Amino acid sequence: MDYLSKYNDAISLIHNEQYGKAEVLLYSILEADPHHSFTNWTLGLLEAATGKPYAALKRWQHVSPSDVPYIEEEIEKLTQSLPTYETLFAKNNEALKKAANKDFIEAKRLFVDILLEGEALPLPMEIYKSYFLTLLINEETAVFHDEYDKAPSYVKDAAEITDIYWKIKNDEDVGDKLVKYQSKNKWMLVSASTVAAASIAFTVLLFTTDLFERESTPASASPTVEVVETIIEDTEKIETLEQQLTQLSEDIEMSAHLHDAEVQRNEQLLSLIDAAGLSEAEMKINAAESLFRIGYSAYQAGNDVEAIESLGESVQYSQQHYVSDDAHFFLIQALLREEETTRAEQEMDSFLTAADEYYINSPYIDDVLLLRAQRYILNDEMEEAFPLLTMIQEQYAEEWTAHEAERLLKNQ
Numbered sequence: 001m002d003y004l005s006k007y008n009d010a011i012s013l014i015h016n017e018q019y020g021k022a023e024v025l026l027y028s029i030l031e032a033d034p035h036h037s038f039t040n041w042t043l044g045l046l047e048a049a050t051g052k053p054y055a056a057l058k059r060w061q062h063v064s065p066s067d068v069p070y071i072e073e074e075i076e077k078l079t080q081s082l083p084t085y086e087t088l089f090a091k092n093n094e095a096l097k098k099a100a101n102k103d104f105i106e107a108k109r110l111f112v113d114i115l116l117e118g119e120a121l122p123l124p125m126e127i128y129k130s131y132f133l134t135l136l137i138n139e140e141t142a143v144f145h146d147e148y149d150k151a152p153s154y155v156k157d158a159a160e161i162t163d164i165y166w167k168i169k170n171d172e173d174v175g176d177k178l179v180k181y182q183s184k185n186k187w188m189l190v191s192a193s194t195v196a197a198a199s200i201a202f203t204v205l206l207f208t209t210d211l212f213e214r215e216s217t218p219a220s221a222s223p224t225v226e227v228v229e230t231i232i233e234d235t236e237k238i239e240t241l242e243q244q245l246t247q248l249s250e251d252i253e254m255s256a257h258l259h260d261a262e263v264q265r266n267e268q269l270l271s272l273i274d275a276a277g278l279s280e281a282e283m284k285i286n287a288a289e290s291l292f293r294i295g296y297s298a299y300q301a302g303n304d305v306e307a308i309e310s311l312g313e314s315v316q317y318s319q320q321h322y323v324s325d326d327a328h329f330f331l332i333q334a335l336l337r338e339e340e341t342t343r344a345e346q347e348m349d350s351f352l353t354a355a356d357e358y359y360i361n362s363p364y365i366d367d368v369l370l371l372r373a374q375r376y377i378l379n380d381e382m383e384e385a386f387p388l389l390t391m392i393q394e395q396y397a398e399e400w401t402a403h404e405a406e407r408l409l410k411n412q
Contacts, residue, residue, distance in 0.1 A: 040059050040062040044057075044059040050124070088114050088118050088121075095107045111134060114127060125154065129160055131147065136168065291310045291317065292310075311334065315331060325358050328364075329364040332348055352368055352372065370401045373408065382412055393409075
């Protein structure tokens with residue numbers, strides 16, 4: 001899959017709120033071209049939208065204001081949110097320590113505070129993971145399902161969260177079996193000092209096995225119809241149920257509110273991506289420039305197969321950027337080194353007939369003219385080579401190609 005296709009596919013995935021898959025594609029683009037502005041911009045937006053502000057700010061260092069004029073404004077807005085994030089991360093660390101000391105009630109309270117205080121901000125998936133596991137260790141499976149349903153889509157789609165969800169969904173024991181699961185996973189502990197350095201760097205607090213060793217509730221302990229009927233007949237229990245219904249109503253209202261907030265954040269993310277204002281032509285030019293850098297590096301390294309692929313795609317995408325003629329020239333050279341002479345001749349003809357300004361004023365014209373003339377001579381087509389060699393002598397008299405053209409004419 002080529003660069004532009006990957007980028008377009010990533011944007012489509014973002015529109016469908018499939019952030020994880022979009023990140024994979026964007027990362028693959030940056031592996032080839034780490035400093036590409038628009039990919040860094042888009043990936044930074046994703047990181048900011050999924051609770052990773054420091055990672056976003058670091059990535060945006062590679063975004064040029066000439067490419068994204070409002071990048072500095074977005075950096076300033078995100079920077080202003082950092083003190084709030086620091087407070088939330090510190091509270092997360094406190095909650096983890098409470099959980100490590102088996103004070104799950106206090107840990108849960110702190111996590112609830114984090115979610116409420118961070119309502120206006122996207123929070124890292126790891127905070128939700130820590131909260132969910134605290135609930136499950138405390139055997140609050142019903143609360144876990146409620147909180148899971150209220151979580152943002154990027155949290156629910158995360159592999160670690162999905163794994164936990166399906167383990168519980170499949171009625172696995174939350175005690176002993178969760179011990180085995182968690183023994184292979186580290187809990188997140190946020191280090192504010194490390195975070196401030198460059199990115200959200202989570203140090204880890206590994207729970208010991210005995211922390212998770214809780215007795216399983218027997219299946220027979222689940223309320224039966226008879227027990228439920230007895231509870232309903234009890235006035236005191238009715239009042240408790242009414243309180244629970246009131247709380248449920250408040251939770252539903254809060255869930256709707258959080259959902260609206262998430263929808264708003266998703267809309268803001270998409271508007272920022274779309275606001276880059278890139279037309280299809282601009283996208284192709286950006287892709288062509290990026291592919292030239294990749295292809296030229298491969299050419300210099302002697303990797304002609306990769307060079308041909310990247311430089312060929314660069315030429316295909318656009319011949320209207322300042323390195324168009326460079327891409328075309330080195331494509332021709334790579335093809336000749338790989339002895340793909342037929343395609344090389346076709347590319348020479350394409351280069352010489354191109355009407356775009358970067359070709360008309362290209363310093364490679366005489367070089368390509370000479371290469372084409374040499375191919376004509378090798379194919380016993382001197383009548384085609386003669387006018388090209390004459391043109392080089394007349395129009396590029398001071399260049400080395402003129403002396404080579406003169407030599408070739410004398411030898412015929």
